[in-house]
Amino acid sequence: MLKKLNDLQFVIGLFFTIVSLILLFNVLLGNNSASPLNTYTGGGFLVFGLAMMLIRGRRR
């Protein structure tokens, strides 16, 4: 894990994954649940974040 943190692609992926989880938890907790923007953006960030982390992992 610590080694992976030296990899910028992994770091960026991790950042967007964490941000997406904050956005999605915010929706789940009922804050601004009427706005689909957080859901779509959170979902998009999650896919992007995981892809950045996993694609790098597979290449390695």
Place this chain on the structure above:
Amino acid sequence: MPETITYSQRLHMRLQLADYLIILVYFIFVIGVGFLIKKKIKSSNDFLTSNRSIPLWITSLAFISANLGAQEVIGMVASGAKYGIMTVHFYWVGAIFAMVFLGVFMMPFYYGSRARSVPEYLSLRFDEKTRGLNAISFAVMTVFSSGISLYALAKLMETILHWDFDISIWISAGIVMVYTFLGGLTSAVYNEVLQFFLIVLGLSPLVVISLQDAGGWENIKALLQPEMTHAWKYMGNANDNPMGLHFMSLIFGLGFVMSFGYWCTDFLVVQRAMIARNMGDAQRTPIIAAIPKMLMPLIVVLPGLIAITLMQPALLSKGYRIPSTADGELDYTMTLPSLIAHYYPTGILGVGITALIASFMSGMAGNVTAFNSVFTFDIYQSYFVKNKSDRHYLLVGKGITVIGILISIATAYIAKSFNNINDFLQLVFGFVNGPLFATFLLGMFWKRTTGHGAFWGLVAGTLAAAITHGVTVAEGKGGWIAGLYTIKSGMGQAFIVAAVSWIVNFFTTIAVSLVTKPKPDEELRGLVYSLTEKPKYHQQKWYLRVVPLGILLLAITLVLNIIFF
């Protein structure tokens, strides 16, 4: 006429826990990157030049991100609202051609000469006085730019979030200081890439949702004046378009002088290509960077057009307005913050605010890292303390990083007290940058150019810029010698000032060079086009070669210009 809406009514955003969490996560990550890079920093080259070890995808995104500061993001959205789609000229005319030129023709000299900075190249090609002039003016410009960026960040946070001005200054400067001090250029570059993704992905939902609200591109075209949605059609006469520019002024002033002057000679951006792993990657860096640059108007120009469309009578029910200042004028610089305030709910609001903060910090860190390289190598090591150990220069580089940030903070406070200092500094930057490309063009492609020619050309070009500004007036600015000529827009005035300074530099350099002694050919190998072995590309696939890639990019740029003609 739209009603007057003050900042506090229109812009005040109330952040909640989720928003603060996102900002906090961002701060933790940028500082964390600094700590991760820290253990790799062993020498002054590691700290100040990344030891030429950065992969292509990172150098390319950092290249564009170094230019993606707040002035760019907020300023281009404002221009989109004020001038319409003509703002894309800053990308499709004022960037792509110069980036391709840099990659194909100029990077072989910068990278191949093993110079660590642009002023160092000038020293190799010309002499120490030309290097000194460029290094000192560049160092002063970057550190003041960094301060202005910091001031703008604190001012914006004070306006939209009611954060304390001093706290915003010290926290943001402190964070930039920590990660640049720990990891040097590599840390700044890594964070620039993170900031690039944050800005693009953080603002993309805003474009999608506001475009939907405005009824799509066809509706924008239907609701706005035609000159707001055509890039070239109304440029035959300066009075017919919102920028007040004739197309020839645009092509020569922006497309040639200013654009090539910035993208091909400004060490802040060129440094990102100079840290690539090899010559091929260094050449490909600006060309790969040109791809996102070409698409950037979708993120930073389109929102401005959308904002002004939403203010048209047919869409007033949407409830969006660009805020007005106390005297009732639209404050275009607040277009992007007001769009974020209007469309982003808690959560994504934190992302939007973080994207704005990221753009400020990116601009500041870029300036600081360019400043410390130039100061350490081109001023301190060249003129003050030569032949010391590498550890000495590493420590100086780190110390200069701290001093650079402290000067930035001082500049931010001066800017707070004297509003006009921003305009004044921008003006001086224009005087210095305008003529610079002529020096490089002649230096790289005419072996007869001498050090004396280059030096006096730069001095004459800068003076010509100041005098031209002094005898022209636009939007109440300039004319401080005598207001002999009136120009419709400040932008037009900037292009004319740059064009005159370039021409004066070009001919002065030629004239002085012809009467002074040039360097012998053997000292110019690797520094001048005609005396340098050209890179061989034939072993590579076409998509790895810079010439086919560059031609492809130029063709796409041409098509985009035709589509939005």
